[in-house]
Amino acid sequence: MRSLANRLDLCSINTATLGHREPLHQVIDRVARAGFGGIAPWRHEMEHADKRAIARQLRALDLKVTGYCRSTYIPAADTKAFLSGIGSNRAAIHDAAELQAECFMLVVGGLPDGSTNLHGARRQVAEGIAMLLETAAECHVKLAIEPLHPMYAADRSVVNTLAQALALCDELDPDRRGHLGVAFDIFHCWWDPLVEATLVSPQASGRIVAFHVSDWLRNTRDMLLDRGMMGDGVVQLRRLRELVERTGFEGLVEVEIFSRDDWWQRPADDVLSTCAERLQAHC
Amino acid sequence: MRSLANRLDLCSINTATLGHREPLHQVIDRVARAGFGGIAPWRHEMEHADKRAIARQLRALDLKVTGYCRSTYIPAADTKAFLSGIGSNRAAIHDAAELQAECFMLVVGGLPDGSTNLHGARRQVAEGIAMLLETAAECHVKLAIEPLHPMYAADRSVVNTLAQALALCDELDPDRRGHLGVAFDIFHCWWDPLVEATLVSPQASGRIVAFHVSDWLRNTRDMLLDRGMMGDGVVQLRRLRELVERTGFEGLVEVEIFSRDDWWQRPADDVLSTCAERLQAHC
Numbered sequence: 001m002r003s004l005a006n007r008l009d010l011c012s013i014n015t016a017t018l019g020h021r022e023p024l025h026q027v028i029d030r031v032a033r034a035g036f037g038g039i040a041p042w043r044h045e046m047e048h049a050d051k052r053a054i055a056r057q058l059r060a061l062d063l064k065v066t067g068y069c070r071s072t073y074i075p076a077a078d079t080k081a082f083l084s085g086i087g088s089n090r091a092a093i094h095d096a097a098e099l100q101a102e103c104f105m106l107v108v109g110g111l112p113d114g115s116t117n118l119h120g121a122r123r124q125v126a127e128g129i130a131m132l133l134e135t136a137a138e139c140h141v142k143l144a145i146e147p148l149h150p151m152y153a154a155d156r157s158v159v160n161t162l163a164q165a166l167a168l169c170d171e172l173d174p175d176r177r178g179h180l181g182v183a184f185d186i187f188h189c190w191w192d193p194l195v196e197a198t199l200v201s202p203q204a205s206g207r208i209v210a211f212h213v214s215d216w217l218r219n220t221r222d223m224l225l226d227r228g229m230m231g232d233g234v235v236q237l238r239r240l241r242e243l244v245e246r247t248g249f250e251g252l253v254e255v256e257i258f259s260r261d262d263w264w265q266r267p268a269d270d271v272l273s274t275c276a277e278r279l280q281a282h283c
Numbered sequence: 284m285r286s287l288a289n290r291l292d293l294c295s296i297n298t299a300t301l302g303h304r305e306p307l308h309q310v311i312d313r314v315a316r317a318g319f320g321g322i323a324p325w326r327h328e329m330e331h332a333d334k335r336a337i338a339r340q341l342r343a344l345d346l347k348v349t350g351y352c353r354s355t356y357i358p359a360a361d362t363k364a365f366l367s368g369i370g371s372n373r374a375a376i377h378d379a380a381e382l383q384a385e386c387f388m389l390v391v392g393g394l395p396d397g398s399t400n401l402h403g404a405r406r407q408v409a410e411g412i413a414m415l416l417e418t419a420a421e422c423h424v425k426l427a428i429e430p431l432h433p434m435y436a437a438d439r440s441v442v443n444t445l446a447q448a449l450a451l452c453d454e455l456d457p458d459r460r461g462h463l464g465v466a467f468d469i470f471h472c473w474w475d476p477l478v479e480a481t482l483v484s485p486q487a488s489g490r491i492v493a494f495h496v497s498d499w500l501r502n503t504r505d506m507l508l509d510r511g512m513m514g515d516g517v518v519q520l521r522r523l524r525e526l527v528e529r530t531g532f533e534g535l536v537e538v539e540i541f542s543r544d545d546w547w548q549r550p551a552d553d554v555l556s557t558c559a560e561r562l563q564a565h566c
Contacts, residue, residue, distance in 0.1 A: 111501075116517045122476070151434040153474035154501050154517045164476045191436035193405070193447045218394075218437050223506060234399045234437045 001242045004253065004280050011279050012038030012066040014212065014256035015045060018271060019264030024049045027268075028057055034272040038064035038252040041099070043092055055098050066103075066254045067144060067183065067210050068096040073109025074128035075121035075158065081112075086128055090135045097139035102251055103209045104136070105183055106145045110155040121158045129180070130172050136179040144209045145169065146183035151223055162189050166203045181209030184244055185256065187227055190216055190235040199243040208249040213237055213283055214257045225260035229274060231282040241283055253283055284525045287536065287563050294562050295321030295349040297495070297539035298328060301554060302547030307332045310551075311340055317555040321347035321535040324382070326375055338381050349386075349537045350427060350466065350493050351379040356392025357411035358404035358441065364395075369411055373418045380422035385534055386492045387419070388466055389428045393438040404441045412463070413455050419462040427493045428452065429466035432474075434506055445472050449486045464492030467527055468539065470510055473499055473518040482526040491532040496520055496566055497540045508543035512557060514565040524566055536566055 004010055013031045015024065024045040031039045039058070046054065058065060071089050076082035089104075096104040108125045111118065129143065136143050147165040148157035159165050165182045173180040182204075189195050198204060215233030220226050230237055241253065255275045257263055263271050287293055296314045298307070307328040314322045322341070329337065341348060354372050359365035372387075379387040391408045394401065412426065419426050430448040431440035442448050448465045456463040465487075472478050481487055498516030503509050513520055524536065538558045540546055546554050 111517055116519050118474075118517070118519070149434065150432065150474040151503070151506070154499055154503075160474055161476060191401075191433040191443055193444060216437055220434070220437075220506065223434070223503065234394055234401075236399050236401070 001245050004283055006280075008035040008276055008279075009037035010252055011036050011276070012040060012064065012252040012254040013272065013275065014040040014067070014069070014254050015042055016069070017255050017257045017263070017275065018268045019260075020045065021264070021268070024054060025057060028054070028061065028063065030268055030272065032061040032063055034269070034276065036063070036272070036276075038066040038254065040065065040067040040069060040254055040256070042069040043095070046095060051095060051098055055100070058099065064252060065099045065101040066252045067105045068092070068099055068101040068103070070105040070107045073107070075109045075112050075124045077112040077114065082124065082128070086131050089132055093132065093135045093139050093141050096141045101141065103142040103144035103181065103183070105210070106143055107148060108145065108157050108159050110153060110158060118153070118158060125158060126168060126172060129168065133172065133179055137177065141179070142209050143180050144183040145180070146185060146210075147188055149188040161192055162195055162204070163198045166198065166207055169207055170203065176206065181207045183210035183212065184208050185212035186235050186237060186240050187212070187214045187216060190240065196243060199247060204247045206248045208244050208247045209251065210254065211241065211244050211249055211251060212254050212256045213279070214255065222260065225258045227257045227259055229257060229263060230255070230278040237283045253279060255279065284528050287566055289563075291318040291559055291562070292320035293535055294319050294559070295323060295347065295535040295537040296555065296558065297323040297350070297352070297537050298325055299352070300538050300540045300546070300558065301551045302543075303328065304547070304551065307337060308340060311337070311344065311346065313551055313555065315344040315346055317552070317559065319346070319555070319559070321349040321537065323348065323350040323352060323537055323539070325352045326378070329378060334378060334381055338383070341382065347535060348382045348384040349535045350388045351375070351382055351384040351386070353388040353390045356390070358392045358395050358407045360395040360397065365407065365411070369414050372415055376415065376418045376422050376424050379424045384424065386425040386427035386464065386466070388493070389426055390431060391428065391440050391442050393436060393441060401436070401441060408441060409451060409454060412451065416455060416462055420460065424462070425492050426463050427466040428463070429468060429493075430471055432471040444475055445478055445487070446481045449481065449490055452490055453486065459489065464490045466493035466495065467491050468495035469518050469520060469523050470495070470497045470499055473523065479526060482530060487530045489531045491527055491530045493534060493537065494524065494527050494532055495537050495539045496562070497538065505543065508541045510540045510542055512540060512546060513538070513561040520566045536562060538562065
């Protein structure tokens with residue numbers, strides 16, 4: 001297991017951690033100045049930016065892009081909407097390639113409006129990812145299926161456990177061609193009674209392509225926007241990182257904290273210095 | 284699969300559904316008057332009541348007690364607190380016997396204050412239930428392990444999936460002596476990619492001793508107190524009841540809805556008539 005002590009070059013900041021309060025080029029400068037080795041931007045930030053200039057800036061600062069966030073939701077009420085989502089995701093995969101992102105984050109989506117067909121939505125997700133794999137291969141971009149916490153199953157993701165995400169990888173990419181993997185976020189997966197056994201299984205070997213940290217707070221007040229800073233919650237972060245790295249993961253440790261009422265209210269540089277300290281002390 | 288049409292005798296009301304707004308004896312009368320065949324009361328309601336009088340009232344009205352809610356949390360920071368919890372649960376099992384309850388609900392508890400030892404808490408739960416099984420056998424009361432949604436893993440229950448609860452049953456009661464089972468609540472388990480396969484597995488056969496319905500709302504606003512009325516959310520209730528009944532479950536279908544800002548604001552008789560209608564239309 002790698003030591004993170006004095007190794008901020010092994011650590012990355014998801015821009016959501018800073019609350020999307022300033023333009024992307026400023027966030028990039030700030031993260032680089034704080035000494036981090038990577039960053040993970042969002043598509044809505046890129047919409048207001050010059051993509052080529054951002055790509056040049058990232059390379060000039062030697063910042064890795066640990067992930068490009070995130071997919072348009074895949075399950076849809078009809079074929080037209082489904083294909084529109086696929087088209088949008090294909091365009092985003094091209095942008096991920098321009099950013100030389102380690103992966104394109106697949107937050108796959110919940111149930112289509114009005115639907116209760118959970119099984120059908122999960123089948124649509126498999127079908128949609130299969131269609132995106134071709135684009136991913138052309139663009140030399142990895143797709144990272146991110147299992148989201150079960151509390152998001154209706155609205156944001158019908159993929160809810162590590163084992164389920166890995167089974168999708170096996171189904172869609174049995175020959176392990178190198179363009180499909182899983183993003184493991186401790187916030188989403190920490191509670192799972194099967195998570196340790198799954199991480200040490202052969203199925204997980206080589207499949208983890210992104211690793212996100214934050215913490216789960218006791219008495220979480222908001223289902224979406226109350227994630228904790230590492231060390232403030234109940235997750236055994238170091239233990240999980242050890243198991244993730246045993247799968248062969250050699251990427252950066254990415255901090256992703258949605259925290260509307262706490263961390264998003266603090267000065268960005270304070271948040272970054274706290275991230276740096278806590279990554280080394282707790283992860 | 285049983286039909287619930289004109290069979291309110293197969294349906295039960297957990298008193299939490301009415302928001303705990305009046306004394307238990309009044310709630311019992313109200314639920315019986317509405318035609319339901321069962322009720323599930325809470326310990327804090329019994330504290331203010333004459334237990335023998337309540338037991339007599341229930342029998343006079345021919346109301347089944349589909350569950351007695353609920354256990355003192357088991358994981359504890361030290362042995363003294365652990366044993367105190369066990370003592371409290373033993374006393375409650377005696378009360379469940381006096382009420383002739385179908386089962387005593389085990390909501391097992393989250394991580395002890397200050398602890399991040401999820402594995403240790405899960406081991407304490409197994410140890411605690413093993414200690415309670417003796418009392419359960421003496422009192423002829425079934426213990427119902429209720430897996431709670433993963434969003435409660437830190438604070439309320441470290442048992443979070445049906446498969447995990449069934450594995451605990453196998454571990455603690457391999458000979459199936461008849462005093463240990465699982466409470467299956469659709470709110471907690473609907474999202475689980477393994478739930479259907481688990482329900483049809485031999486492991487589940489004969490182990491489901493309670494079945495709770497409500498619904499999962501899109502954009503749930505509160506992690507604890509925003510459950511939906513059956514039919515207002517995304518859960519395929521009839522499909523899950525079918526699978527639960529295939530395990531051999533022959534008990535009543537119990538409605539348990541925590542809904543501070545919606546159903547708890549409505550007149551109790553309106554809530555009961557809506558429950559009756561929705562049970563027949565959606566469950």
